Amino acid sequence: MRLIQNMTTIAECAAPEYPAHNRVMKIAVVGGSGVGKTALVVRFLTRRFIGDYERNAGNLYSREVQVDGEQVTIQVQDTPGAEMTDNGVSLPDHVSCSIQWADAVVLVYSVTDRRSFDQIQQLHQLVTRTGGANVPPVILLANKADLVHLRRVDSQQGPLLAGTLGCSFYEVSASEDYSQVHGAFHRLCGQLAKQPPPASSSSNNSVGATTEKRRSPLIPRPKSPNMQDLKRRFKQALSAKVRTVTSV
Template sequence: MRLIHNMTTIAECSTPDCSPPNRAIKIAVIGGGGVGKTALVVRFLTRRFIGDYERNAGNLYSREVQVDGEQVSLQVQDTPGVEMSDNGAVLSDHVSCSLQWADAVVLVYSVTDRRSFDLVSQLHQRVAQCGSGGPPVVLLANKADLVHLRGVDPQQGPLLAGALGCAFYEVSASEDYSQVHEAFHRLCCQLAKRRPPASQPAEKRRPKSPNMQDLKRRFKQALSAKVRTVTSV
């Protein structure tokens, strides 16, 4: 089954002939709560739109794909919504770890939510602090189909993207798969052209996914509790 419809550069590897991936492409999707991050990720990876999700728990989605003829493991980290306080953006540990982990970032706001748009500049500052200049970024304005609820003018997204120096797409996860695909595809192609330094293998360039870190932490807690119980007996 093809992962990307009508595209020859990115395809899901679902046949026995596919060799193991040579490297991983890691993308984190960041934005305010309720902007449609999970819907965008699922739309990109499966071409399906699901309108109702449980509270975002920050799932990691993984697929083996081909990008411009190279076999890669594509990992997309969904993240819980970032909240805004009087002192600015409040990033959870999960979001902070995701920024350190990712090779590229998709920043998302909803055209129906002005606060989510105002949050983007602060999130971009956090991204830029990761490494030398930060990873590549694409800005996505979601829910473009909800014209009657629009709270962000159409020209403001491109202007902000220009100021931040990143690509911009206004999309509708519910109605338009092609633009969602194009945004993620742009990052995949950018990253596929990059080669990790010979002395620093790709597997060691970034920390592990926040999901894996959380699982290890829970395992250690459970093991510690079991040891304490045995000792007391």
């Protein structure tokens, strides 16, 4: 899969504009707070890692890519973190809507956070219930594999859980290895590419009605990430590394 040009953000998800020939693949990234969902999305789409992010308010990212020779538009919905309560997993309402909207779901936990791992089974149940008869493809992503000294989830537990849930598993480090992150999303996009396009794309008369029906539960104006701020933080991170090397 080859990334094309620069990443863009969608400020109006109710009326996005794409080239007429482009197929759109929609991916929702779901998991606990602080597991690195935003870092994974930005790493996949820009190859960059920025270690400092504001609390995610639900950003929607878009980029044109090549998947198996076909030019498509990938939308990635980054979602606010799930929290554990006495009654189970607590999710903002629009996270469920994002799952309903998505063609595929990436469930994320951090190997340094046992609670985020314990949430996964309930999150998968939510995906299954929300999808109904059309459950989207799901992959399980374990992040922060580089933090060996902070690991709280054994490396064998992720594959075992994925086997129980019937989904693919990947253990990655968003901070240290772009190829791992890219590989996981690449395979998911390849899986989507093998599926028939949504019925709405085959008829101009049905596009508006079908698309509007799926989009209507979503927040009409998701907060767009400030790309200038992301670039500034990335430059600051690079400068910090340079200063460290110089001081040594």
